[in-house]
Amino acid sequence: MNRIQVTFLFSITIASLNCFAQDATEIVKKADDLMQGLSSQSEMEMKVIRPTWSRIITFKSWGKGRDLSLTLITSPPKESGQSFLKLKNDMWSWNPTINRIIKFPPSMMSQGWMGSDYSNDDILKESSIVKDYTHKIIGSEKVSGYDCYKIELDPKENAAVVWGKIYLWISKGEYYELRAEYYDEDGKKVKTHLMSEVKFMYDRKLPTLFEIQPADKPNQKTEVRIISTKFNIPLAESFFSQQNMKALK
């Protein structure tokens, strides 16, 4: 093999690797877009499940892109009316009982939201699985009957993320993110997300039930079910404001 041939082969390999990497990012982006839309409004029900009890919390949430989100607790009565605002990297909570907005410190982000296995980061989506990670297709596997890409995500340098590694299973035709495994910086599995109950919602079909299963506590989990959702609705940026977080209903 002469030198030119080697170079040629090498460039093809590089090109195909690049192409593959782009594909992986593209797949993750499509799966992410399916669940996000440009702007959305949803009503959700969260069930925190433990061996001897369970607790149901309902909430509404509004989002626009990655940077803007608002969440309002609608039940149970003790917590209803509390709201959470996220603008880029700043987060606030509004507590109507004490009539006060409290700024969230970053150390609160990894905490379970409202006592669930869902972290504040999951709810407020501080980090982006598209922008903050590199993506690589590492195989194909079946999840709940769907043929899925298995994609490995590694955090980009300097990205402010809480995970050391993520594996995603995304269905090949529909881009449903059906399974996700989250690992800490030491490579230890922290939790698994399972998505199921594909239904038609507003303008698309998507999984409507999310289960979060902590790796070290096999007998507990949290289920989040989408009750209703709308995508790509007109939501002004000014909707995501401290003034509005007090007025939400």
Place this chain on the structure above:
Amino acid sequence: MLLSFELFAQETKPRSWELKGNLDDLQMIQFSKIETPWLIDNQINNRIDFSWNPSKWFRTGIGMRNRFVFGESLTQDTTRKGSLTFDPGLVNMTWDTYSARSFILLTELDRAWVSFKSGKAELTIGRQRINWSQTIVWNPNDIFNTYSFYDIDYPERPGSDAVRLQVYPSSTSTIELASGWNSEGKITVAGLGRFNSEGYDFQFLAGLVGDQDYVIGSGWSGNIAGAAFRGEVNYYQPKKHFNDTTGLLLATLGADYTFRNSLMLTFQVYYNQLPANYTPLGLLSIYQAPLSPKMLSFTEWNIFLQGSYPFTPLFDGSLSLMYYPELKGYFIGPTLNYNLKQNIDISLFVQYFNGRFTGTGPLKDRDYYFSSCLSTLRMKWSF
């Protein structure tokens, strides 16, 4: 924006009114030392909050508090009934509905307001909570409301009879003007500006408190290395002696950090310059809200440390510690809370104080040890 509101109206159809509240019973035991006589008290509280929001530009809300208080504190302390029925607001809305020697039924409106909204401006008139706090335990910036951290049963805190204009120039900034009057008709009027910059919320305020002192102040909330970093500073100068050096400084710094295992640590240090003629009233007065935002503690220096930990999402506990250097005194306050059913909580609060009233500064005229232990068991139903 308009369009999006219409969409929501179709989608969620929220009710224009809301009725919320709770009912709780507190069983209290208080003693100085465990072998000394116990004071046994009970209190049944009911809170009802009603709000009505018939249109985009108008809202109104009423908060009612009914309390049935009985027990030995009431029969032994003749001033207690007076302090329970005292309403700090301009309009008396606290009523002794029915009482005899051993009990009192109190009815109180601590919220009664109407609010008008036009775009980014809101005007609220009536009894309302104006909360300008940034820190957790002592809040010098919170000049419209004073409260006692130790008063476990009143998370809502009293309201003030006030007129308040709030303008929101951006998503994360506020300009406020508020004017309130106390039971003696003395005015507190102040302006506040709050904005967000570089991950910090900053606020600045200036005004007149109790028709007596000019105040300037500042507060912030931000973070250092993942921990929340908060602070508040107020400086008072008497209206009458404006050119003297008789001002008072109140300043506090606090930090809180939540570990991965959900343990949350809160630290706060508070400095309250006390007036030259100050004499301490004794530790028992701390359960009541301070009468002036100029004096939020009974010692100059106060150090607070709290650890709280959710053993499960239904069962959590905390331990608060305070140190008052001038008294060589301390406070220990463990609490436990258990969420018995979706809307029922059972809680235990223990509050132990010990201090030596002696030493330096404004506290030099007293010299005695004092200790007090108050234990409260609370059963609370939220609806």
